[in-house]
Amino acid sequence: MPLHDPAHAFVPYPDVPVPRAATGPLADLSFGVKDLYDVAGYPTGGGSPFLLAMSGIKTTTAPAVQRLLDAGARFVGKTVTDELAFSMNGNNAHFGAPVNGAAKDRITGGSSSGSASAVSSGLCDFALGSDTGGSVRAPANHCNLYGLRPTHGRISLSGVLDLAPSLDTCGWFTRDVGTFARVADVLLGTDASPLPAPVRLLWPEDIWAMLDAPVAAALKGAADQVQAVLGTASPVKAIALGDWDAMYWNFRYVQAREAWLTDGPLIERYAPPLGPGVAERFAWSRDVTDAQVNGARAFRAKFREQLAALLGHDGVLLMPTMPDIAPLRAAPESSLEDYRNKAIRMLCVAGLSGFPQLSMPLAQRDGAPLGISLLGPAGSDRSLVGLAERIAA
Incomplete structure (x- = not known):
């Protein structure tokens, strides 16, 4: 993590060198990575002390992260995520609340809170997040950033902790659209069926x-x-x-069942102390x-x-x-x-x-x-x- 982190955006892991290509389309850019993505040399904590304790040091890097490194981007640290990525507020009961660089008296939004905080606070040029129910779009709205929830399955989530796999996506944040487009070229490539002009x-x-x-x-x-x-x-x-009530409840039923299948076994075996909101959502999910x-x-x-x-x-x-x-x-x-x-x-x-x-x-x-x-x-x-x-x- 950066030595200077006034926004509390990064998880305070010891620094480990993460190799990158010497040249490439992103060689002048720095980036952070939500602590759901595996990065070789680091644990993957998922915003949970229990997951962190069980993680061990990863020996491989998630393909989405590796693609950025291969394009020359410089990794600067893993960013705080809401607990088990099951929140939209950006306040982790165990790791704190990263600061919204665009409105310091307001929440960043979650669960990609640290990534949005790092970019909005100018601590890196872009950062990877993930979006299941809104975890890129909400922080982008709150922190004055560009943020994409891509087509489901467009970007690999191999080597990334799940929440609700049929809803989970890999997204990212930037402060300006030019940088956003450069990252898009690396992570998205070209559309198989581009939108025509005019739309x-x-x-x-x-x-x-x-x-x-x-x-x-x-x-x-x-x-x-x-x-x-x-x-x-x-x-x-x-x-x-x-x-809209039907839309809301049907979305929540799908998300809840998949979240419980992902994290329920951990919760039932170890009964970890879950933060406010997160605990209630998992309890509700169990009974869907x-x-x-x-x-x-x-x-x-x-x-x-x-x-x-x-x-x-x-x-x-x-x-x-x-x-x-x-x-x-x-x-x-x-x-x-x-x-x-x-x-x-x-x-x-x-x-x-x-x-x-x-x-x-x-x-x-x-x-x-x-x-x-x-x-x-x-x-x-x-x-x-x-x-x-x-x-x-």
Whole structure:
């Protein structure tokens, strides 16, 4: 980890040399890695003292990390993650809360809290995170960063701790779109079916209707900026299958069952002391029924089919990333949980569909950052980054 870490973004592991290519497209850039990814010479703690104690020193590096090293990027340390990656607040009961470099009195968002903190605090040029329910998009919104949840399965998660494998994805953060695009070229390559020009921009009315009036007003300028470049968005009355409660619960049932299959055996055997929020979510996950999970999987397949038909090969949703700016660090756990539950209704569109969503730091409210997103069809990841480059230019 860097000797100077005022943001508490990095896990304080002893420094171990991590070899990289001497030249390459990222040779002038430094990066951090969420402590879910294996890096040879380091343990993988997953934000949990128990997992850390059981980890041992890894002898191989996760392919996603290795690809960055092979492109010449310089590894500077492993970043703090929320406990077992099952939170969206960025406060780990065992390792603390990394500082939001863009709004120090507000949470970073989780579970990629340390990665977002490191980049927003200028401690590295980019950082790897992961996104299951929103763990790249939420911190990107909160910390004034670009952040992508890629198409599910687009980037390898081999050598990475699971949370909910059918939802887990590898994403990353940068402060500027140029750096983001350079990393995208390495991690994504080119799209098999790029978005055509022009794209068909869509305005999902039921998602925008979730916003309180001050938030919608704060995002208006960003929405106008996007439409000035990509064309006026056509209104779509409803994206949700059924209603947003159905979207929320079916997403949560899938995530909960997979999270319990991943971490339940550890929890039942060792009864580790889990932090607030995390403990309650795992207790709830344990009791999700087979009928709920089977119904949720069928719901997900139907929603994915519906959204794929709406987007076709050229459709892109223009939508808010989160319901609002980051909550204050001093907010009580109950209000953070309320905010999280509201956010999941917005974030689950990409989660249930498996489609890519890119958050762009184009707005603010009350002096804090606010993101706006592009969500495209499966496999359009690099094309979305290209659209962001055009919008920023």
